[in-house]
Amino acid sequence: MTKNANQQGATASSRIFEVLRQDLLNGRFGAGERLSISALKDTYQVGLSPLREALNRLAAYGLLRQENQRGFRVLELSRGELDDITEMRRQMEGMAIERAIEHGDDEWESQLLAANHRLSLTDESTSVNQWEFLHSRFHNALVEPCGSVWLLRFIGQLHDQFDRYRRVAPGSPELRGRLDAQHKELVDLVLARDRKGARELIEDHITLSSQVAQLSLTPCSG
Amino acid sequence: MTKNANQQGATASSRIFEVLRQDLLNGRFGAGERLSISALKDTYQVGLSPLREALNRLAAYGLLRQENQRGFRVLELSRGELDDITEMRRQMEGMAIERAIEHGDDEWESQLLAANHRLSLTDESTSVNQWEFLHSRFHNALVEPCGSVWLLRFIGQLHDQFDRYRRVAPGSPELRGRLDAQHKELVDLVLARDRKGARELIEDHITLSSQVAQLSLTPCSG
């Protein structure tokens, strides 16, 4: 999906898809907002056809809702949906990390250590975009060798859904500190090949992360 | 997704999306085949724009592969992918049926009995399309009250993927008979609110069904 957008021969469709996807995750549009096609055309300087193709993909991917003859809308944010996404992430990433520990080789361990190191080196001077990039690289590395293309696909999709909440939530230094500490612990459990332990911790990690994301739903946040 | 296609104000895009989806599931196109856009335009009597929008949706949904500047291709069939889809179905539908038994009410029991009855009334005079419709209605009814929109979405997507294999496989009366018997047993276990038993049986059911689907991969099937 993302892959095609940064390549040499990327089409206008795939480029605008990726830009819109990022903007949707970053909360550039309000929840439930109606997207005016001609307005998007102007702001993103892109033709109607590639724009509509990108919007169709985003709707099929689950980041937009399409209503016949009424265009496209940003999805709402709700506590119920966040809880659903959170529980699904717990189940699927728990499953994936167990399988990854089963199948992952030495090269995986190295990549994981590297990904965690790069993430841990970030500080106040790091851009949000760069941190998000390294953070998702780390989480991806954790589950990558699980052996299931479809499991990885669903996990990626759920991450995007989850990030719609997390990225618009106000920061919480206390929770953030605990979450960062868990990244290191996750690596340790993986290196120790502790399947049950790693599963429990990633489930806790997702639950804690969900507490941050929930802050996006409190009225005082906007 | 499907909902918008049969409605009153369905657009050309949503109609052709649904038609193409069904044709892809029914194996109308060969695995790995390149879809010529202008050929599709002629055979389906539809304009270029709605056709391209539908193809973009199908690619995002996972029924087509899109290569920049090289159009759209039907996905290949492989044993590895079928095994992946099968295992994911086992996990997710197992999870879903447990949750459905936890949450489902009397109305659900009634709907499930009805769905099974309608399916069991089919015979040689029933069209394949009608049987497929009732069969998917039954399986959908089984998991419907699981309480997770995302779980249901993923299960539906995996069913479509699985059906690409199953529908092009040669029939096996012996396996089909056993599968049909399991439908009734599933209803009984659900009515008895036997979570573990129902989970085990649906996992077996999916594995057995996968044995049918595997027949699509043997050379002698074509």
Added chain:
DNA sequence: CTAAGTCAAATAATCGATTATTTCTAGAAA
């Protein structure tokens, strides 16, 4: 007043034509 109806403006969807890229073919050089 309210509710149903009508028209104009706004906007989504679609069409037909154009542009850009890939693929195929044929010929030339190694």
Added chain:
DNA sequence: TTTCTAGAAATAATCGATTATTTGACTTAG
């Protein structure tokens, strides 16, 4: 023969204009 390279043909992607539908303001009947 093989490999490389035009150039032509095929096809994917995009554009600009047109059509269809919805929305909202304004009537008018009840």
